[in-house]
Amino acid sequence: MAFPDGTADFRSDTVTRPTEEMRRAMAEAAVGDDVYADDPTANALEEEAAAVVGKEAAVFVPTGTMGNQLAVMAQTRPGDEVLVDELSHIRNVERGWGPAHAGIGWRTVATDGGRITPGQVDEVMELAGSMFPRVTLLAWENTHNLHGGRVVPLDVMAETSARARRHGLRVHIDGARIFNAEAATGTKASEFAATADTIQFCFSKGLGAPIGSIVCGPKDLMDEVRYLRKRLGGGMRQVGVIAAAARIALRDRERLVEDHHLARYLAERLAERWPGTADPETVETNMVRVDVAALPGDIGAIRQRLAEDGILTGAPAAGWWRLVTHRDVDRADVDRLVAGIAAD
Ligand SMILES: Cc1ncc(COP(=O)(O)O)c(C=O)c1O
Structure with a gap:
């Protein structure tokens, strides 16, 4: 699920925030x-x-x-x-x-x-x-x-x-x-x-x-x-x-498999909608590489529009746009992301 303010952050898995259980454990740590x-x-x-x-x-x-x-x-x-x-x-x-x-x-x-x-x-x-x-x-x-x-x-x-x-x-x-x-x-x-x-x-x-x-x-x-x-x-x-x-x-490391399923879901939605953007078969873990050339518009404009809707993504490099899944995004956020790319 997105952060409490509605932001869905696909830039990296480093953006994940501590859970309530972690915060309690931190407060009570010996x-x-x-x-x-x-x-x-x-x-x-x-x-x-x-x-x-x-x-x-x-x-x-x-x-x-x-x-x-x-x-x-x-x-x-x-x-x-x-x-x-x-x-x-x-x-x-x-x-x-x-x-x-x-x-x-x-x-x-x-x-x-x-x-x-x-x-x-x-x-x-x-x-x-x-x-x-x-x-x-x-x-x-x-x-x-x-x-x-x-x-x-x-x-x-x-x-x-x-x-x-x-x-x-x-x-x-x-x-x-x-x-x-x-x-x-x-x-x-x-x-x-x-x-x-x-x-x-x-x-x-x-x-x-x-x-x-x-x-x-x-x-x-x-x-x-x-x-x-x-x-x-x-x-x-x-x-x-x-x-x-x-x-x-x-x-709790075994839950990482959920991030991988979500990345696969994201790649499938992209490939379905815009063939050539992503290849679900190459998604092995929590990262999706998107071919910028196959997107339905200018990447700068797409990223700007997504950011205005509270969806953060990293800048592309060498023609590839990296989208990363993690515990603080879910299928609804992926659907928002795909809809945001389409909204021209
Ligand atoms: C493969 C790899 N190694 C090392 C690091 C460095 O980790 P840190 O940002 O905690 O210094 C990163 C950070 O993204 C990474 O992706």
């Missing part, structure tokens, strides 16, 4: 100074999150960006390169921050939906460490945001990560939306995570918590991540007030 490891709610969250993804330990962080940055800092040395899909968030949005924080460079490959192949790893490693910089980390993204919320299948991750390990690389997963991958495929997040040393995931996207992400991995590496978090000024004190909401988000 807290302590987390820099002294005294916050019982944050400690419980870290234990629960590590268990869910099958890792030894976890460190709660304010954002997915910080989670990725810390994972890269902890697993590389300045001058190293990190192997990534060219459209990955860590390379394409965080961009210069990895080089600034960790002193690394990016070694990018073009992929189908974020599916880096073992052959690409071999190719990159051919000259790495001799005439070219060392490549020491492979970073996945699952689900893949800029590839339209697509899932990188477990067998692809397992095979390519195994090849990377054979070359001596460590492996990180930007799993900002790993539970969307779980909900879409039935493959457990822990199975995806088992292909990597570290994984970060976000509570603040489709899971609906107001703030927070977490990095999970082996205990010694998480000790280093905790130290680096403090070094960057991310040591939080009575952080249980936000960890409380994150615990509820983690518990």
Whole structure:
């Protein structure tokens, strides 16, 4: 359902607001100074999150960006390169921050939906460490945001990560939306995570918590991540007030499948009405990619009209318009969106 003021926001799943249950839990959270490891709610969250993804330990962080940055800092040395899909968030949005924080460079490959192949790893490693910089980390993204919320299948991750390990690389997963991958495929997040040393995931996207992400991995590496978090000024004190909401988000992760059904419904309505705008078959999770050229009018005018009716959408990029479903929109909002596009 739209927000209480009637706004239906399709820009991102990050716009989700905390539920009443989360707000109550936040108000009532037991807290302590987390820099002294005294916050019982944050400690419980870290234990629960590590268990869910099958890792030894976890460190709660304010954002997915910080989670990725810390994972890269902890697993590389300045001058190293990190192997990534060219459209990955860590390379394409965080961009210069990895080089600034960790002193690394990016070694990018073009992929189908974020599916880096073992052959690409071999190719990159051919000259790495001799005439070219060392490549020491492979970073996945699952689900893949800029590839339209697509899932990188477990067998692809397992095979390519195994090849990377054979070359001596460590492996990180930007799993900002790993539970969307779980909900879409039935493959457990822990199975995806088992292909990597570290994984970060976000509570603040489709899971609906107001703030927070977490990095999970082996205990010694998480000790280093905790130290680096403090070094960057991310040591939080009575952080249980936000960890409380994150615990509820983690518990309720299976509901993400509803967002996927809604995205499919949206793609079907669009494809029915304007063939070529969206392909329901390619909607794997909670994102719909709309071909701007197939819309029945100018995208600027459409977005303006929708905004006047309280329907928010993101700006298109490279001819694609991304629409995202989440717990704070429903079928009635999708119907309003489609009607708004048509109203010329
Ligand atoms: C795949 C992916 N990774 C990381 C992030 C960064 O998360 P945050 O906005 O919490 O820094 C995002 C944000 O949208 C994302 O989509």
